Amino acid sequence: VGAEIGDHAHYLIKEIQEQPRTIERALKGRIDERFETAHLGGLNLSVREAREVKRVKILGCGSACYAGELGAQLIEDLARVPASAEAASEFRYRNPVVEPDTLYVAVSQSGETIDTLAAVQELQRKGGRVIGIVNVVGSTIARQVDGGIYLHAGPEMSVAATKSFTSTVAAFALLALHLGRMRDLSPEQGRRIIAGLTALPGQITEIIERSEMIAGVAAEIAQSRSVMFVGRRRGWPVAREGAQKLKEISYVHAEAYPSAELKHGPLALISPEMPTVAIVPDDDLLDKNTSTLSEIKARKGPVIAVAHRELPAELADRTLVIPKNEPELDPILMSIPLQILAYHAAVVLERDVDKPRNLAKSVTVE
Ligand code: G6P
Numbered sequence: 001v002g003a004e005i006g007d008h009a010h011y012l013i014k015e016i017q018e019q020p021r022t023i024e025r026a027l028k029g030r031i032d033e034r035f036e037t038a039h040l041g042g043l044n045l046s047v048r049e050a051r052e053v054k055r056v057k058i059l060g061c062g063s064a065c066y067a068g069e070l071g072a073q074l075i076e077d078l079a080r081v082p083a084s085a086e087a088a089s090e091f092r093y094r095n096p097v098v099e100p101d102t103l104y105v106a107v108s109q110s111g112e113t114i115d116t117l118a119a120v121q122e123l124q125r126k127g128g129r130v131i132g133i134v135n136v137v138g139s140t141i142a143r144q145v146d147g148g149i150y151l152h153a154g155p156e157m158s159v160a161a162t163k164s165f166t167s168t169v170a171a172f173a174l175l176a177l178h179l180g181r182m183r184d185l186s187p188e189q190g191r192r193i194i195a196g197l198t199a200l201p202g203q204i205t206e207i208i209e210r211s212e213m214i215a216g217v218a219a220e221i222a223q224s225r226s227v228m229f230v231g232r233r234r235g236w237p238v239a240r241e242g243a244q245k246l247k248e249i250s251y252v253h254a255e256a257y258p259s260a261e262l263k264h265g266p267l268a269l270i271s272p273e274m275p276t277v278a279i280v281p282d283d284d285l286l287d288k289n290t291s292t293l294s295e296i297k298a299r300k301g302p303v304i305a306v307a308h309r310e311l312p313a314e315l316a317d318r319t320l321v322i323p324k325n326e327p328e329l330d331p332i333l334m335s336i337p338l339q340i341l342a343y344h345a346a347v348v349l350e351r352d353v354d355k356p357r358n359l360a361k362s363v364t365v366e
Contacts, residue, residue: 001025001154001163010353012158012249012346016339017208020201022153022163023332026170027197036190037181038174043131044147045103050182053103056083059091059119060107061363063161063244064168068107069237070331071133071172077328078193079179089115098126105175106132109156109164110362111139120144133171135164149175158354159361160249162339165241166204169332173197176328196326200333203323207336210320211344214337217304217318218344221275222250228266228276228301229256229338230292234331235279238306242277242338248356250345259292270301277341278316279334282308283327290315304341306334 001018008014030038056075058068068085075083088106092115104123108116111134120130120141132141132148135156142148151167177185177193221227227246231239236258243254257266259278270276276296280289293303293315305316308324320337324330346353 003155003157005157009347010158010343012160012162012343012353015156015158015163016336016343018154019163019166019336020204020208022151022167023170023200023204025152025154026167027174028152030174031194031197033194035181036187036194038178040149040174040178042148042150043178045131047182050179052101053081053179054101055099056081056103056105058083058085058105058107059088059116060085061088061113061115063165063241064107064109064113064116066237066241066244067165067168067172068105069240070169070234071105071107071175073234073237074169074172074176074328075179078173078176078185078189079183081179081183087115088113088119092119092122096122098123098128100127102128104128104130106130106141106145107134107168108132108139108141109135109151109161109168111136111141112362112364113141114364114366117141117144133168135167156361159356159359160245160342166332166335170197170200173329192326193328196329199325200329203325203333204336206323207333208340211340214320214340215344217320218341219348221246221304221341222252222345222348224252224273224275226253226255226269226274228269228274229254230259230262230276231256231279232259232285232289234327235259235281235289235334238279238331238334238338239277241335242279242342245339245342246345248359249342249353250349250351251356252345252349259289262292262295267295267299270296270299272300272302275302275304277304277306277338280305280307280311281327281330281334282324283330306337
């Protein structure tokens with residue numbers, strides 16, 4: 001997971017392919033099989049303090065914020081603590097109410113993003129307790145926060161976030177497990193999540209091995225002017241991150257929408273010229289998701305589904321089938337085909353994959 005590009009054409013594909021190892025590194029030494037929990041030594045949070053947390057507020061920019069949205073759902077699901085994520089750049093300018101029993105989490109790969117750092121400083125000025133989920137050891141945000149979790153994902157050289165995104169979500173799963181086991185999460189549920197986490201690296205490898213099929217779909221996507229991404233619940237942040245990846249590296253316009261909101265506007269855009277990438281996990285919302293697909297197909301919109309099994313032709317033109325984990329952890333796996341899709345679309349269009357125009361790896365000035 002070092003900074004050498006090796007035989008890879010781009011850092012981006014190297015970093016995508018590193019994910020089985022970077023997830024392992026995020027988990028290493030942090031799983032306690034005996035007590036079905038996670039050890040997070042750097043948090044600096046006593047059991048008592050952790051139990052007193054009434055709310056969790058997550059802040060970050062770009063992909064860090066989308067990973068935070070998945071983090072918020074993990075914390076609500078496993079720890080049953082109300083949690084939400086917001087762009088740090090918005091939070092810092094709206095005179096937020098800072099509460100003593102809220103745990104604030106700043107997410108940043110680089111640890112240098114100015115808006116995230118400013119949000120942390122504003123919180124601390126008002127007495128808020130902030131922990132960090134950061135990749136770069138010793139970075140400004142890592143030093144500023146009161147404790148935290150390092151990703152240990154190694155240097156991320158490509159401007160677009162990939163391995164840091166999935167590692168951040170894995171770190172949130174550990175945090176949610178840790179908080180959950182101090183509250184109401186049962187040992188059985190803890191064991192279920194641990195088994196899911198440990199299965200991730202092998203499952204990511206399986207997805208990477210199927211890249212060729214995804215590259216075929218990417219060549220089709222690359223010809224579109226605009227692509228819609230939809231998902232619901234945990235699929236919604238996955239869709240947002242998928243759209244972000246596509247637009248930032250291939251410059252194909254992409255828009256993400258929560259599936260059920262399609263009919264409140266963007267359905268008007270659906271036509272044979274506008275493909276939709278849909279996140280369709282095999283869970284309790286499967287029927288809701290397939291009815292969204294029928295609505296799109298009725299308007300002759302091409303559909304590419306990310307799903308746990310092949311969908312029939314009346315619902316999807318292509319299915320990117322991925323292995324199934326636990327529902328809470330499936331978003332980690334579902335985001336990987338979208339990274340591969342964006343990468344190959346950018347390659348087909350001969351974009352500057354690792355250094356997209358107008359963008360910087362970390363935005364340290366406003
Ligand atoms: C820039 C990068 C994004 C990244 C965001 C936040 O916009 O291009 O890929 O998600 O900054 O960066 P951070 O280092 O704070 O995670």
